[in-house]
Amino acid sequence: MGLIERIFGSIFGNGRNVIVETAQVFRENAEGAAVRQADIKQQSMRQFASEFAVQRHGGFNRFMDALNRLPRPLLAFGTIGLFVVAMADPVWFSTRMQGISLVPDPLWWLMGAIVSFYFGARHQAHSQDFQRSIAQTLARVPTVVENTRALRALRADTPQVAQSAPSADLTLGALAPTDNPALVDWQSSQR
Incomplete structure (x- = not known):
């Protein structure tokens, strides 16, 4: 056991990991890259925040800010409005x-x-x-x-849409008896 402990101790001892250190020569440490990216993003956000830290007062500035916010909603609602008008x-x-x-x-x-x-x-x-x-x-x-x-x-309130004059074919069709199997079964069950 002493020999195995010494081998593992030389590779992984003193808080080191020779395998990880060797692999980092050929491949970037993902955790370190993520930390660097986070630092870059934080610095960018600080810079952007400092640009907008200036307080703008006055009616003209508020008016211009409001005016800059209008085109997108106007174009979106205007396009939807065109579809509604096209149908109406x-x-x-x-x-x-x-x-x-x-x-x-x-x-x-x-x-x-x-x-x-x-x-x-x-x-x-x-x-x-x-x-x-x-x-x-x-x-x-x-x-x-x-x-x-x-x-x-074809609207219902348009005059003479539904013809109310009697039709000979419809009248004869309603008066002429036809075979109805369900009716025949019912009549036979009633007897």
């Missing part, structure tokens, strides 16, 4: 989209650059696809208008 009044929506289809491409590119710059996203490379999809949507407007008219004609 398709003709009104299609008329507005017809006007949008007249906007020239360079203006769409400028709008895309402004929006992408504001949100920090990439430049809108697919604005031409957007124009094409608007054109396809507008090409469907006559069909939508005709379908809307047909659906309005």
Whole structure:
């Protein structure tokens, strides 16, 4: 036992681990890397906190902060609103989209650059696809208008939707007896 203790003592003794120390030569210590990353993040957060530590007073600063918070919710709710309006009044929506289809491409590119710059996203490379999809949507407007008219004609409050005049086929169908197996079984059980 003395020999084995001396071998293990020389490798692992005095709080050392020769195997771990040797492995760290070839591979980074994950725990040490995590500690270094945490230190870097803490230093970055301290720097950011010091930038925002300045108290801004005054109505103009508060107004500008509020104004900077508006575009995202306005764009999000505006887009949802467009879907609601498209379903509620398709003709009104299609008329507005017809006007949008007249906007020239360079203006769409400028709008895309402004929006992408504001949100920090990439430049809108697919604005031409957007124009094409608007054109396809507008090409469907006559069909939508005709379908809307047909659906309005089917409303319950539209006069003469349900024909109340007697129909000879329906009257004869109701008066002519037909075989009803369930009725025949019931009648036979009643006798």
